[in-house]
Amino acid sequence: EVQLVESGGGLVQPGGSLRLSCVASGFTFSGYWMTWVRQAPGKGLEWVAYIKYDGTSKNYEDSVKGRFTISRDNAKNSLYLQMNSLRVEDTAVYYCAKGTWTNDYWGQGTLVSVSS
Amino acid sequence: QSALTQPPSASGSPGQSVTISCTGTSSDVGSYDYVSWYQQHPGKAPKLMIYEVNERPSGVPDRFSGSKSGNTASLTVSGLQADDEADYYCSSYTGSNIVFGTGTKVTVL
Numbered sequence: 138e139v140q141l142v143e144s145g146g147g148l149v150q151p152g153g154s155l156r157l158s159c160v161a162s163g164f165t166f167s168g169y170w171m172t173w174v175r176q177a178p179g180k181g182l183e184w185v186a187y188i189k190y191d192g193t194s195k196n197y198e199d200s201v202k203g204r205f206t207i208s209r210d211n212a213k214n215s216l217y218l219q220m221n222s223l224r225v226e227d228t229a230v231y232y233c234a235k236g237t238w239t240n241d242y243w244g245q246g247t248l249v250s251v252s253s
Numbered sequence: 254q255s256a257l258t259q260p261p262s263a264s265g266s267p268g269q270s271v272t273i274s275c276t277g278t279s280s281d282v283g284s285y286d287y288v289s290w291y292q293q294h295p296g297k298a299p300k301l302m303i304y305e306v307n308e309r310p311s312g313v314p315d316r317f318s319g320s321k322s323g324n325t326a327s328l329t330v331s332g333l334q335a336d337d338e339a340d341y342y343c344s345s346y347t348g349s350n351i352v353f354g355t356g357t358k359v360t361v362l
Contacts, residue, residue, distance in 0.1 A: 238287035
């Protein structure tokens, strides 16, 4: 059974940092591109970033470029999102998802709240 | 990259059909057959319903179908059931990024 479990969310002040993690199981993690998607409270889904199966290619949504870094550790079946210079508008539930243009499995999400 | 445009709401009675549109541009929906549709119930993670315009993952009922014409993709839910009441989002590859639709709330009357 495929499982994706996110962690690392919480309350942070504007300008602060957080690192989200996503542990995968039930599939060969090292063989798949992975994605982060976020959803602000009461709003729609927004793609954040994706990373190639070997970590050699990454792409970011414009508003997070230069502030967020996606990475992975295939030995630990883990996906990460380092978020720096956080803004109030980054407040959202962050989901990790398997795949890129097709996300066939999603985690339950972790809430990031940016507020003073 | 602007979000794909979906109607805010759609509705139908049990047993009826509802079709949701997803309008993009020639740079996303119009150029790639990498359109997906997701169902999201309140407080839950999204669930893949359709991928690559009209392919259904295993376990998704054949009441759900997808299509595309030009810059607009569509999701049709036939034989509406109470559990189909949810938010639906489309997404498309853009050649480098991924863009989601604005979302449609489907109500089963």
